[in-house]
Amino acid sequence: MSSPSDMNTGDVVELAAKEAAQQDVPDHHVTDVALKPAFFDWLCRMGDTTLILGHRTSEWCGHGPALEEDIAQANIALDLIGHTQMWLGLAAEVEDEGRTADTLAYLRDAMKFRNLLLVELPKGDMAVTIMRQFLFDAWHHDYLGKLTGSSSPRVAEIAAKALKEVTYHLERSSDLVVRLGDGTDASRRRMQDALELLWPYTGEMFVSDEVDRAIAEAGIAPLVEDLHADWTETVTEILKEATLELPSGTAYAQKGGRTGRHTEHLGFVLAEMQFLQRAYPGASW
Amino acid sequence: MYAQMVESEGNRGDLTAQERAFQDRIDAGEKIEPKEWMPEGYRKTLIRQMGQHAHSEIVGQLPEGNWITRAPTLERKAILLAKVQDEAGHGLYLYSAAETLGVTRDELFEALHSGKMKYSSIFNYPTLTWADMGAVGWLVDGAAIMNQVPLQRTSYGPYSRAMIRICKEESFHQRQGYAIMMKMAAGTPEQKEMAQDALNRFWYPALMMFGPSDKDSVHSEQSMAWKIKMNTNDELRQKFVNETVPQAELLGLTVPDENLTYDEQTGDYSFSEPDWAEFFEVIKGNGPCNRERLQARRDAWSEGEWFRDGLTAYAEKSAKRRAAAALAAE
Numbered sequence A: 001m002s003s004p005s006d007m008n009t010g011d012v013v014e015l016a017a018k019e020a021a022q023q024d025v026p027d028h029h030v031t032d033v034a035l036k037p038a039f040f041d042w043l044c045r046m047g048d049t050t051l052i053l054g055h056r057t058s059e060w061c062g063h064g065p066a067l068e069e070d071i072a073q074a075n076i077a078l079d080l081i082g083h084t085q086m087w088l089g090l091a092a093e094v095e096d097e098g099r100t101a102d103t104l105a106y107l108r109d110a111m112k113f114r115n116l117l118l119v120e121l122p123k124g125d126m127a128v129t130i131m132r133q134f135l136f137d138a139w140h141h142d143y144l145g146k147l148t149g150s151s152s153p154r155v156a157e158i159a160a161k162a163l164k165e166v167t168y169h170l171e172r173s174s175d176l177v178v179r180l181g182d183g184t185d186a187s188r189r190r191m192q193d194a195l196e197l198l199w200p201y202t203g204e205m206f207v208s209d210e211v212d213r214a215i216a217e218a219g220i221a222p223l224v225e226d227l228h229a230d231w232t233e234t235v236t237e238i239l240k241e242a243t244l245e246l247p248s249g250t251a252y253a254q255k256g257g258r259t260g261r262h263t264e265h266l267g268f269v270l271a272e273m274q275f276l277q278r279a280y281p282g283a284s285w
Numbered sequence B: 001m002y003a004q005m006v007e008s009e010g011n012r013g014d015l016t017a018q019e020r021a022f023q024d025r026i027d028a029g030e031k032i033e034p035k036e037w038m039p040e041g042y043r044k045t046l047i048r049q050m051g052q053h054a055h056s057e058i059v060g061q062l063p064e065g066n067w068i069t070r071a072p073t074l075e076r077k078a079i080l081l082a083k084v085q086d087e088a089g090h091g092l093y094l095y096s097a098a099e100t101l102g103v104t105r106d107e108l109f110e111a112l113h114s115g116k117m118k119y120s121s122i123f124n125y126p127t128l129t130w131a132d133m134g135a136v137g138w139l140v141d142g143a144a145i146m147n148q149v150p151l152q153r154t155s156y157g158p159y160s161r162a163m164i165r166i167c168k169e170e171s172f173h174q175r176q177g178y179a180i181m182m183k184m185a186a187g188t189p190e191q192k193e194m195a196q197d198a199l200n201r202f203w204y205p206a207l208m209m210f211g212p213s214d215k216d217s218v219h220s221e222q223s224m225a226w227k228i229k230m231n232t233n234d235e236l237r238q239k240f241v242n243e244t245v246p247q248a249e250l251l252g253l254t255v256p257d258e259n260l261t262y263d264e265q266t267g268d269y270s271f272s273e274p275d276w277a278e279f280f281e282v283i284k285g286n287g288p289c290n291r292e293r294l295q296a297r298r299d300a301w302s303e304g305e306w307f308r309d310g311l312t313a314y315a316e317k318s319a320k321r322r323a324a325a326a327l328a329a330e
């Protein structure tokens, strides 16, 4: 978990040195021309997803239901922004056309974004925010765990770093889902409503396409279908403990985010997030 | 200052033997701890001051929180988010320290939401451009530091320890604010314009943070005797101006004060007073953002009620379950 002290100047310098050292880890995938389009796309899927979820989470800052929750949400957002810097940083390196994590984040339009639809939905009330975090964490945690064994040392390294934080995210979100589900009637109803709202957006996490298959063939990542059984087990168990009802599995899965077809919400996220970079091209901040 | 015009409760007349002994301990530089005897006025004044300070930390999240989703780079976004999160942490330390005086956090929130307790006037000003993130860190956290560094030596133990933790983070906040100003002041003409505009708008409100001149105030005298106020408002304001003007010059920005002059002899700048009529209006609730700021806090509280109640209900249920399980195991 990123703590405020991570942001101290001393640490930043140290981190930068470590980051620079990593660039030396040999990774033939990074320079594999044939793999480039798929690898770039896949890295954007990872980085855009953490970017947009981090953005949504950061919207709570100063408005949380309790000080402790305010601080915790900011921490999660900070972690996710950190992951974004790593994933999009590697994406830019793979693409090798002079872009950076920042230009990818701030200068692409919605159709170029590759995040899951789940993470771009409005933050809603705390029930939606926590339920989304849980449904995502359960997937994210499992996925990162598998990525630590990636054939790409760079991917494995990012996954290992992120996994530490995401392990904590999952513990926290599971715990809150249980507490709020099995809390008052009002909190239970809100959590159930949140679950129903978000459920159709979970299917997208488990549908592979040709990009995923190319990445799987290279040994970089497992096929996302392979995560479905474990995810279902985790989610079923926690929801049961939370006294919540699993929505019927037949809900039509909303998808498209990972190929650039988004909900109407993403455009507004980008309008806000990219405002300065768009309004003052070339300025440095 | 995060606590402005805190009314002091003490009587400055004859002290009882117990009050005398208490004052002697303070004069000797001893720390007063929660379980120890203290005059009722000391306790009440501290609650008022620490409460106001805590409220300022959490209301202070709002003007900067306003720019988190619009931060121009991933790094700036992370730094700003960490900074605003620190402020929430400061609020938490201070509410906890105040609780040692026998007031709950919920009671303090209630007093904030009803308008009975105040927070610093500075947070009732809007943040209009990204340069304001620089100006706030540089000037607002900078002014807060002036007050909080001496408060590390305050007589009340928990307050003093909270201040020591807080001060470590505040100087980082000021540095990151100044770093933003440096970028902006050395940037494109538009960025430089934003930086100057931010300084123009925040200069006088920052000077107001120290509160009106308190040379004649009985309240300050008592608070200073108790070491819960360490310097006069004027001393701190002077110190702030002396440190800040050269920093503005280094940025190539102009402090919006035609009367600013440097006195070689004293090493002090003389400067124009802020508009105190405006200050009193802001304190009364008529600043540009008073209503929005307070409403945002009230909304966060009332919309979060189900959340807090849910957690409490679960905690009660699981305590009962544990008790029942323990009974069954016997």
Ligand SMILES: [Fe+2]
Pocket: B057, B086, B087, B090, B166, B170
């Ligand atoms: Fe603070």
Ligand SMILES: [Fe+2]
Pocket: B087, B141, B169, B170, B173
């Ligand atoms: Fe601060």
